[in-house]
Each structure stands twice: as structure tokens, then as C-alpha cells.
Amino acid sequence: MAARKVTDGVMSVGILNPIMRIFDVVMRTDYGTTYNSYVVRGREKTALIETCHLTYWEQYWKNIQEACDPATIDYIILNHCEPDHSGVLAKLAQHCPNAQIICSQAGSIYLKNITNLSDFKPRVVRDGDSIDLGGKTLRFIMAPFLHWPDSMFTWCEEDKVLFSCDFLGCHYCEPHDFDTNIVYPTKYEDAFLGYYTAIFGPFPSYVQNGLAKIKGLDIEYLCNSHGPILTKGCRLESAMALYDQWSQPHHNAVKTVPVFYCSAYGNTGLAAKEIKRGILEIIPDAKVDVYDINEHAMGDLQAQLNRSDAFAVGSPTINADAVAPVWELLSHVDAITNKKKPALAFGSYGWSGEAVPNLIARMNGLKLAVCGEGLKFQFVPSESDLERAREAGRELARML
């Protein structure tokens, strides 16, 4: 796809990737993606904002050449350095020897190690710094953890264009640039939510900060780095309202403590029920649902776990370890938002009993607040094992 006009002097030179189905390992992308990049031309100077994935160098280079003479590019602005936006940077720097690379302080460290250019000397900008292109001013707004530590926005006052990096973007690919032309709105909305959840979900307070920083700007075009450009009067306002809604602090109406387990012969399952009883003895109105992991969709369990106030997870020891579904569930713990959350490991074993200590090691790695030494018992739980399970539940509840 060739260069397209956004405003007088702002051209979109990005790339369509309709076939991508997995992004950054962690995210399914059913609707492909785009790598958005923009050329901004003032009377005297020209800036290129964001670059693209290395795979698309040839098309990207053609698009740039359609928008401007690359020899006239004075600045290459990296709003953040994730490789889908910085992959071609080393190559581009060689093709545009007159261009100065602009990034945040953190970005300068990351880009040095991403490009491995021996003479890498970027211009580091701070919050509120600006550059004058001649009739177009680009002001930099630091936006850390949206979604990398180096992230920033670039604001073009005269054209009322905010280059927002990944903020308010999504993995969605249609052969149009603007939200006014979206052909499949339901799919777009699905992609928008999925992107927020995977990319910005771990950083709700930073999302609030980012929204506060751009609230006073009279944005006409929000030129993000993936998916359709958002425009005033179309989807821009609702997109910002959704981010605001999704990033509000979450409080459960009552303490919510799910108990997850797997059990081949029912022994670990018996303990799960007693742990529930112990929790309710301490917090009678708590919401304590017991889930046999194999009986539920992993996506639902993941949501329950990440929204809980504390949780317990149990596994029998099978072949010297915890079982795969339990590991899978723990792989979905959001390590950022669940830090210090109380968590209990439990399980039945026959002779060696590695499951519980292995689960505890993982919980410690996730920086959860691990409850005691966990609960292990041999084969079928005895009356005293069941009482120990209730006590483990009580201990977990006391941590809240």
C-alpha cells in the first residue's frame, strides 16, 4: 500500500500485514495488523515518525519515497522501540544519513542495543521538549509504560495530530487508514478490546496518566502505530472513554477467593472443598468458587484468577511435578497486577510430592504473597489432613 494523505503535510507511509495471527508470542491476532508510520513535512524540515518491522523494508522504503525525498528527512522519531516499530531503524539510518534519531532517555539505551550501530548518537527529548519543522511544531509527551518504559507521544499542534504510539491502537487490518471507513466494526471492536487487554491491561494506572496528559489537547487525528487512525467525531472519543473505563481501579464487592485444582483420583479435590470451608469460616460473605480446571475454559479461569483478591491452586504430584493444566493456569497470572496477591498451593502425593514445592517456587517467581508452606498430604486425605486443609483456608483468608 502506497503513501496516503492524513492532513496537508502529514502522510501515512505504514505497512499492512493482514496475515499475522500471533503477535509478540502472547497475543492472537485474528484480523492481522498494520505498522503505522508517518512523514510530517514542515516548510523547512521533515520528520518520519515510527518505522516498521524489518520484514517489510522494501515496501516501506517505497512508501517513504512516495511521500518525500528520503535525503530530506531531518528527524526519525521513535515514540517507542519495540521491534515492530524499530526493526528497520538500523537500515533506515544508513539510507537517511542526514536524519537525526529522536527518542526518550530510556529509548536511547534500548535503541543502542537494538540497532547495534557503533556511532549511534540519538537526540534525547524530555517531557515538553519540541522541535520546529517550520509551520509545524512537534512536542513530546512522555508516556512511560504505555506500554514500554520508553514510550512517548508526539503532538503536532498546528495540525491537531497526536502520534500516540501503541496507545489507542489495535491489531486490525483493513485497506483504509481511517476509522470512518471500517467495514467490519464488530471485528474492529473485538481487536480493540483484545489489544487493550493484552498490551495495556497490566498498566491501568499508567493508562489513566496517559489519558490525563492528552485530555486537554484538541485532537483531530489520533495517529496510532497499529490499526485505523482515530478521528474526532468518529471513534476517538469513544475509544478514550473505553480506555478510561477499562483502566479504573477494580474492587470486588465481596472478597473473592477462587480455589482451582486438578485431581486424577479426587484427593486434591477433597482438600479444595475443605480449603473453601476454612476461608468462609474467616470471611463468611466471601465469594469462594471451586473450579476443577479441566471442567472450565482456560480463558474464564484466567479472568477469575486475575480479578481475585487471593486464590488457591492445587495439583497432585504426577511424575515428579504438578500437572500441565495447573501450570497453564499459572502461566496466565498477570505478574504485574497480581504482585503481592495472597496465594496458596496444595495437593495430594504418593511418595515424592514435588507438586506443591514446585508451585510455590513459581508463585515466588511471580512475587505473589505465598501462604505458609502450602498444604501437602499423602494419597487420600485423613481427617487430620482435612482439618489442615481448613486451616490452610483460614490462613489464606487471614492474609486479606
Ligand SMILES: Cc1cc2nc3c(=O)[nH]c(=O)nc-3n(C[C@H](O)[C@H](O)[C@H](O)COP(=O)(O)O)c2cc1C
Ligand atoms: C501416573 C501417576 C504418576 C504419579 N507420580 C507420582 C510421583 O512422581 N510422585 C508422587 O509423590 N506421587 C505420584 N503419584 C501419586 C499421586 O500423586 C497420588 O495418587 C495422589 O493421591 C493423586 O492425587 P489426586 O487424586 O488428587 O489426583 C502418581 C500417580 C499417578 C497416577
